[in-house]
Amino acid sequence: MKFLVCISNVPDTTTKITFTPDNKEFNKAGVQFVINPWDEYALTRAIELKEAQGGGTVTVLNVGEADTEPNIRKALAIGADDAIRVNAHPKDAFFVAQQIASIAKDGGYDVILMGKESIDYNGFQVHGMVGELLGVPTVAPAMKLDMSGNTATLEREIEGGKEIVEVNTPFVASCQQPMCEPRIPNMRGIMTARTKPLKVVEPTADAARTEVAAFALPPQKQGVKLIPAENAGELIKLLRNEAKVI
Amino acid sequence: MSVLVVVECDGGEVKKSSLEVASYGSQVAQMLGTTATAVAVGEATEANLAKLGEQGITKVLHDAEPRLKDFVNGAYTKLIAAAAQKEDAKVIVLANSNIGASVGSRLSIRLQASIATNVVELPKTDGGSFTVKRGAFSGKAFADVKLDGDRKIIAVKKNSIEALHEAGKTAQVEAFSAQLTDADFADAPKQVVMQDQAGGILLPEADKVVSGGRGMKGPENWGLIEDLAKALGAATACSKPVSDVDWRPHHEHVGQTGITVSPNLYIACGISGAIQHLAGVNSSKVIVVINKDPEAPFFKAADYGIVGDVFDVLPKLTQAVKELN
Numbered sequence: 001m002k003f004l005v006c007i008s009n010v011p012d013t014t015t016k017i018t019f020t021p022d023n024k025e026f027n028k029a030g031v032q033f034v035i036n037p038w039d040e041y042a043l044t045r046a047i048e049l050k051e052a053q054g055g056g057t058v059t060v061l062n063v064g065e066a067d068t069e070p071n072i073r074k075a076l077a078i079g080a081d082d083a084i085r086v087n088a089h090p091k092d093a094f095f096v097a098q099q100i101a102s103i104a105k106d107g108g109y110d111v112i113l114m115g116k117e118s119i120d121y122n123g124f125q126v127h128g129m130v131g132e133l134l135g136v137p138t139v140a141p142a143m144k145l146d147m148s149g150n151t152a153t154l155e156r157e158i159e160g161g162k163e164i165v166e167v168n169t170p171f172v173a174s175c176q177q178p179m180c181e182p183r184i185p186n187m188r189g190i191m192t193a194r195t196k197p198l199k200v201v202e203p204t205a206d207a208a209r210t211e212v213a214a215f216a217l218p219p220q221k222q223g224v225k226l227i228p229a230e231n232a233g234e235l236i237k238l239l240r241n242e243a244k245v246i
Numbered sequence: 247m248s249v250l251v252v253v254e255c256d257g258g259e260v261k262k263s264s265l266e267v268a269s270y271g272s273q274v275a276q277m278l279g280t281t282a283t284a285v286a287v288g289e290a291t292e293a294n295l296a297k298l299g300e301q302g303i304t305k306v307l308h309d310a311e312p313r314l315k316d317f318v319n320g321a322y323t324k325l326i327a328a329a330a331q332k333e334d335a336k337v338i339v340l341a342n343s344n345i346g347a348s349v350g351s352r353l354s355i356r357l358q359a360s361i362a363t364n365v366v367e368l369p370k371t372d373g374g375s376f377t378v379k380r381g382a383f384s385g386k387a388f389a390d391v392k393l394d395g396d397r398k399i400i401a402v403k404k405n406s407i408e409a410l411h412e413a414g415k416t417a418q419v420e421a422f423s424a425q426l427t428d429a430d431f432a433d434a435p436k437q438v439v440m441q442d443q444a445g446g447i448l449l450p451e452a453d454k455v456v457s458g459g460r461g462m463k464g465p466e467n468w469g470l471i472e473d474l475a476k477a478l479g480a481a482t483a484c485s486k487p488v489s490d491v492d493w494r495p496h497h498e499h500v501g502q503t504g505i506t507v508s509p510n511l512y513i514a515c516g517i518s519g520a521i522q523h524l525a526g527v528n529s530s531k532v533i534v535v536i537n538k539d540p541e542a543p544f545f546k547a548a549d550y551g552i553v554g555d556v557f558d559v560l561p562k563l564t565q566a567v568k569e570l571n
């Protein structure tokens with residue numbers, strides 16, 4: 001079975017977010033980039049399923065410029081077999097989805113996995129766009145994924161519960177915990193990753209439908225008002241009379 | 247031309263987040279000089295749908311197909327696309343929920359529309375452009391996003407828009423059929439398992455949340471959290487390590503890699519306030535922190551704080567709420 005795992009290159013979760021002086025772009029200076037944490041679930045689960053099936057391939061795909069390659073190599077070190085980078089600045093979710101759909105179609109992938117959402121743009125939309133472009137079902141967000149032959153059984157989170165869904169390949173799923181325990185690269189993985197194939201291709205479509213006009217930081221908090229522990233009940237009065245939230 | 251809003255219903259009622267979506271849609275309609283129509287998904291009664299007039303909705307399309315009770319991606323997408331066609335919708339508004347994001351992203355391709363999710367404010371429409379403000383970088387920033395083209399889809403973040411309540415106004419409920427076939431239900435769930443919710447308040451919909459971290463010491467102490475939550479009518483939540491070791495279920499885990507909440511009140515008990523935790527809660531209107539360590543980073547993000555032991559403070563708070571009621 002052929003797995004395609006889409007990974008996004010995002011600022012480390014501890015990053016202090018700042019923007020360029022015109023507020024048009026995220027300020028990358030000094031920022032450490034990581035594989036989007038949700039995508040690690042997709043990657044590890046694909047590797048586990050491949051191992052359980054005793055054959056097949058896991059290909060990682062990133063739409064990004066050359067500076068994403070260290071994280072693509074990291075995904076190879078974790079256990080993917082090969083990688084594709086679509087050499088482009090990811091303009092928006094639609095732009096990215098078109099690239100993923102085109103690679104997925106040409107490569108005849110059976111299972112297309114991604115993370116629930118990117119932690120930078122928080123779109124939570126690439127999954128559905130890719131599914132619709134390919135005309136295949138999408139399951140988002142999935143907390144569990146098992147395969148038996150060409151049929152997958154997934155647990156899909158809904159507000160207040162979960163649905164058990166069955167779909168046949170090909171399909172798209174966006175992954176989240178507790179799907180698996182994400183793996184970290186070991187020494188052998190890091191060594192072999194250097195020689196695994198990483199193909200760079202040019203984008204197939206150029207269209208985007210949105211554009212960021214400006215970024216802004218949230219307003220600063222006024223500072224905390226401390227209530228002595230002996231007087232804890234006072235807090236409840238403040239919440240009612242001052243903050244008016246209860 | 248019109249604005250179409252997608253209202254999610256459950257157990258006959260319109261979800262709170264969908265009342266916000268309806269209010270958002272009717273205000274956009276007003277800005278564009280048109281009216282807002284709703285299309286209902288899930289299980290809804292006609293009486294409750296008619297009440298959407300209070301949120302400024304003129305008409306509600308209702309497909310009585312019983313299999314629409316549970317979320318089915320294929321069927322919901324087709325239903326909403328058909329409603330959009332019928333109403334010549336230029337703007338489609340839905341909730342930034344798992345359902346809204348699943349359907350909205352597919353619709354954006356099918357209807358060749360631009361889409362913004364996680365939207366927190368009404369659009370700005372000066373000079374022919376259409377710009378919305380959305381949350382980005384997991385609650386650490388906002389982005390003004392320009393939506394191109396003549397069809398737009400907007401997924402509105404929960405609890406960011408005040409629901410309108412114009413008492414007495416009713417919407418006209420109209421039977422509508424999207425002519426759904428068995429094929430549209432191919433991805434219907436085999437089974438739906440709802441959580442056993444203490445007090446019946448769902449975390450993603452809650453406007454008050456009481457949350458516990460490792461400082462609670464063990465699952466046996468969660469009664470303290472639940473008592474305060476119950477007294478306040480709040481949902482319960484937790485930090486990631488707490489769900490990682492199974493003190494609490496995963497669906498309660500908030501933060502960068504859990505769910506994002508934006509309630510009016512978030513009370514953090516024995517949580518240090520790591521940046522990844524804050525990412526999931528920092529758009530809450532009022533944050534209260536209870537921690538025995540005065541240096542805990544969470545105090546910097548808090549509006550009110552108590553430096554103290556949760557085992558001492560929580561029962562006092564619960565008592566004070568009971569006295570107030």
Ligand SMILES: Cc1cc2nc3c(=O)[nH]c(=O)nc-3n(C[C@H](O)[C@H](O)[C@H](O)COP(=O)(O)OP(=O)(O)OC[C@H]3O[C@@H](n4cnc5c(N)ncnc54)[C@H](O)[C@@H]3O)c2cc1C
Pocket residue numbers: 006007008009036038039061062063064090091092093094096113114115116117118120121122123124125126127174210211212
């Ligand atoms: C340097 C840089 C500048 C950017 N500038 C803009 C901008 O100006 N405007 C804008 O809207 N967006 C911008 N983006 C975001 C970029 O276009 C996003 O990748 C795209 O918008 C998808 O993000 P999302 O949050 O919508 O995806 P989601 O739908 O939240 O992502 C879901 C999943 O899709 C997969 N995925 C997402 N992105 C990629 C990718 N690039 N390659 C492979 N898989 C992926 C991952 O598995 C991810 O978990 C920029 C990104 C970068 C790195």
Ligand SMILES: Cc1cc2nc3c(=O)[nH]c(=O)nc-3n(C[C@H](O)[C@H](O)[C@H](O)COP(=O)(O)OP(=O)(O)OC[C@H]3O[C@@H](n4cnc5c(N)ncnc54)[C@H](O)[C@@H]3O)c2cc1C
Pocket residue numbers: 013037458459460461462484485486487488499500501502503504515516517518519520521522523526536537538539542554555556557
């Ligand atoms: C990639 C990544 C993603 C992550 N995503 C998330 C996420 O989504 N959500 C999340 O929560 N975390 C996340 N984390 C983990 C995060 O970094 C922190 O480790 C975590 O939030 C700490 O949880 P905590 O505050 O419960 O525990 P601790 O940091 O151990 O804090 C416990 C606190 O309780 C206080 N305390 C102890 N006893 C008492 C008492 N008797 N009375 C009062 N206070 C007491 C202590 O002073 C301390 O401040 C992520 C980490 C990484 C690396």
